[in-house]
Amino acid sequence: MVHAHGVRRRVHVGDLRPGDHVCLLFESDEERDSILRDFVLGGLDAEHKILYLTGEKDPPGRDLLLDRCRLTDAAALSGRVDVLGLAEFRTVRGRFDPAALLRRLRGAVERTLAEGYRALRVAGDLCPLPGDERDLHRLLRYETLLAEEFGSRRALALCQYDIRRCEPAALDAFAAAHARSVEADPLVRTADLVVVRTYRPQGLRIEGVVDAGSHRCLREALRSVAAVRGEVRLEMSRVEFLDLGGLRLLMSFARARAARHRTVELTGLLPHLLQVITLIGWDRTPGLRLGAAHAGCR
CATH class of the missing domain: 3.40.50.300 (P-loop containing nucleotide triphosphate hydrolases)
Structure with missing residues (x-):
């Protein structure tokens, strides 16, 4: 590639x-x-x-x-x-x-x-x-x-x-x-989850499985980019599984950024995860922006 x-x-x-x-x-x-x-x-x-x-x-x-x-x-x-x-x-x-x-x-x-x-x-x-x-x-x-x-x-x-x-x-x-x-070395590197800090654009690349056992790791990784002044992009094309608890963490992160007039973009989400976000209504979460792929699967 x-x-x-x-x-x-x-x-x-x-x-x-x-x-x-x-x-x-x-x-x-x-x-x-x-x-x-x-x-x-x-x-x-x-x-x-x-x-x-x-x-x-x-x-x-x-x-x-x-x-x-x-x-x-x-x-x-x-x-x-x-x-x-x-x-x-x-x-x-x-x-x-x-x-x-x-x-x-x-x-x-x-x-x-x-x-x-x-x-x-x-x-x-x-x-x-x-x-x-x-x-x-x-x-x-x-x-x-x-x-x-x-x-x-x-x-x-x-x-x-x-x-x-x-x-x-x-x-x-x-x-x-x-x-x-x-x-950069991963902020998180376990058997199931890897999270890497990115700089172009500013944000994180998330790979693997996000479940109850990895919520704490994901929360700490999100905190590492909480102070970024511009938009934070979370690149998720290699996320194999993301449970509702993990989605809630992402929505909470977006709302916290919205409170400071900042945004977070989710890119590369698999279609079924985009569908879940839309069905629940989380696509209207303040501070959240979904990548172009989301528009294509509406």
Whole structure:
């Protein structure tokens, strides 16, 4: 299945393993920082070393990563995290030099293994300057070389691209250079239910079975997006079963948002669930909006 911007398959950040080369197309600092935080903490737990690439002209060392990951314990990162400015890998004419960066990464991998770590984790914001086709081609060359280099399973890479700064054609090209995209770890992951925070659009993706045993988990997941200012979208195309108690939770969530002049949209509901909502009259719940599919099954 091909997703937006050509990315074929999603992987949770906590499921990344050495040898993976994935991308994150983000459009908010919240999305970037949340996934970066899990990427860093997962690396610390796995005894990996972390290298963060930044386009900042004067990167303030570990403080930048601490801030973006909302971490307060600088000592926990001591000796295990390096921050590298991408400006170091531009030629005298200001052009990005992918070969120079790759050589540095190759050396970093060798040092990481020599120091006794299991692998090197690399993450960084890599958007080219708007309209700079030459930098775009150099970055694509870098991505190709990186995929070949990191296939050795001695390192893993998370390449971040800011949708707000990159042109659509560039985003398509960068996404196509990666076999998978990364997304946040599930808020809920049980044998029967998975709930994942989404950012484009803001909301949740709900998969599996919602029954009496999972109401508490669903309620807590809904609370995690209660403060979202815009519309919250609940993507439910992979919901196999949703009991009346679960539906009541969704209706209560919609009414609570309506009280603050906000809305929630349910998308992808199976036809029989849409019929239940309509028969009960819950389709008129304040704050609730049903996706286009609902109109088609009336």
